[in-house]
Amino acid sequence: MSPIPWDLPAWVPQRSSVACALLVLTSCVTSTTLGFDGSMMNGLNILPSYTDYFTLTTATMSLNTASVWMGSIIAACVYAKVPDWIGRKWGLFFGAVFTIVGVVIQTAAQNIAMFVVARILIGIGTGASSIAGPVYLAETLPVRYRAWGLGIFFDFWYVGGLIAAGVTYGTAKMDSTWAWRLPSILQGLFSLMCLSLLPFTPESPRWLHSQGRTQEALVALAQVCSNGNVDDPAVVIQFREISDTLTFEKTYEKPAFMKQFANSASTRKRIFLAWTVAVFSMLSGNNIISYYLGPMLTQAGVTDSTTQLEINVILNAWCLVVALIGTVLMDKLGRKTLAAASTAFLTVFLFLIGGLTKAYGNSTNQSGIYGTVAAIFLFQGAYSFGWTPLTVLYPPEVLNYSIRSVGMGIYTFWANGVGLMVTFAFPYALSAISWKTYMINGAWDVLELVIILVTWVETKGRTLEEIDENLDGQLHSDVPTLQTIMGVAPQEREGIIGALDLGAAKEIEATGTVVEVSKG
Known part of the structure; x- marks a missing residue:
């Protein structure tokens, strides 16, 4: 299929920092919507006005909740x-757009079938955004x-979750x-925000270049890197x-x-990661x-619905703070270290949740109940510290442009697919084996930690093209790396820009010195 012959209008701000902030806000619609959805469904599954309206059983509660994952699986296959x-x-x-259509139908739902179809459409929209957003x-x-x-x-995710938790806590008092x-209709606000911000962001310079639109690609790169200056050394090197x-x-x-997957070990490694x-x-x-x-807290001994909703609000706020701390430390600790630390701590806390639920779940021991709730907070904090920021950071870094x-x-x-399995199966697991569910999941988390330590490669501080060296064993460009240029004095960078022949580039990399070579 050939590319469409027109573009979204782009009125990109002159300052690169503003353009980058708008880029992030535009793409964050995906996780904000998903976070809102998860927290909203958490709240709705607690509300009698929702469960009674649809006369929910364990099966239909699982179907209503998990159907959003079905839509995302469809998007993954066709988008x-x-x-x-x-x-x-x-x-x-x-x-x-798909998300907004689904939100409107969900808000107007009259029965389970209509609600499920709406959530599948929301899933298609968020699934499509989950593909395009991180790549973009x-x-x-x-x-x-x-x-x-x-x-x-x-x-x-937690911004959306915190908003939804607050909204469902407030609407719980409505007698209709x-x-x-x-809460359902408010879920569409983030998609509307995305549509309103897209005209103020540039297209991906890599996609533009792949379409033969090299001058536009250079301009787009300059818009996000150097306040529009196409002669900036960092822009020239990256281009x-x-x-x-x-x-x-x-x-x-x-x-x-x-064919790539069958013939290239590097491609298989990238897909595996x-x-x-x-x-x-x-x-x-x-x-x-x-x-x-809700069901977790009930098994832990917290049965009051208002208290459960309050915990939902506080938990989302806590997770947001911890996730932001993890994000700040991402470039200092590195992706692999952060993933390993996050997985190790969450494994310990998940086992702790299982043990405390077994010991105090059916008791009136307030200290034990509070201890279980504290363990839930610690587990979510450990997960949020590493896995929340890594979720869509690491995959597009290790995947090269062609794939x-x-x-x-x-x-x-x-x-x-795994999300669908988990959201549909865990209500049955919690009902059938209670605390043992956490123990089984904790054992799996140990295996996760081993795989991370053995197979992951580090990607921090490198351009997407320079990461190829970590996976292919070589760079596919003769120019010095971006770190090389940023490591010398500004007045010397012109020499680096001139040193774009292979020999000079290698000398720069080897010695860190600037070699004066004519641009001609």
Whole structure:
């Protein structure tokens, strides 16, 4: 399919910092909507006005809650290549539109079937955004902002969750179906925000370059890196890296993804690393708390619905703060260290939740009940510290351009497939085996930790093209790395820009000295 012949209008602010902030806000619609959805369903599953209206059983409660994952799985299957065909911005645009349509139908739902169809449409929208959004941010944000930008991308899960928790706490007092319809309609506000901000952000320079629109790509790169200055050394070096790497991929990589996967160990490694994030971020135990906090608290001994809603609000605020701390430390600690630390601590706390639930779940021991609630907070804090910012940061970093969109489709398929399994199965597990559910999940988390320590590669501080060295064993461009140029005095950078022949570039890398070579 050829690219569409028109673009979304772009009135990009002159200052790069403003443009980058708008980029992050535009793409964060995905996680904010998902966070709102998870916390909203948590609240609705506690509200009698919702459960009584649909006459919910364990099966229908699971279906209503998990159907959003079904839609995301559909999106993963049919939307993976769409951002390659029409652009990253249009990919995000249509994801937001699908979400809004689903929200309207969900708000007007008259029966379970209508509610489920609406949530599937919301899932398609958020699934499409989950593919386009991280790719768009990773390819457009400069290196210095990529970690916090993509980290905040999913930190906003808790912004949406906190808003939804507060809204459902407030609407719980309504004596009508608006107790659950009002939270439903508010879920669409984030998609409307996305649509309103898209005209003020540039298209991905890497996508533009891949379409042969090199001058537009250079301008887009300058808009986010150097306040629009196309002659800035960092812009020139990165543009050359992008150009060389895309040329290499078109020349040496197989055109079909399956051929790449079959013939390239590097491609298989990249897909595997993205797969680990998809599965581990969903199957670490967090989804039990995200969607079924009410039943968890009931088993722990906290049975009052108002108290449960209050805990839901406080828990989302706590997780947001911890996730932001993890995001700030992302470039200092590194992706692998943060993932390992987060997984190790959440494993300990999940076992602790299981033990405390067994000991005090059916008792009136207030100290034991408070201890269980504290363990839930510690578990969610440990998860939020690492996995929340890593969820959509690491996959697009390890996927190279030729497979990035398809790879994120595979990532979205697995993330939502596991999410569907968890949200549908855990109510039955909690009902049937109670505290043992946490123990089984904790044992799986131990395996997660081993895989991270053995297989993950570090990606901090490098451009997307420079990360190839970590996975392919070599760079695919002859220019010096971005860190090289940023490590010398400003007046010397002109020499680096001139030193774009292979020999001079290698000398710069080896010695850190600037070699004067004519641009001609």
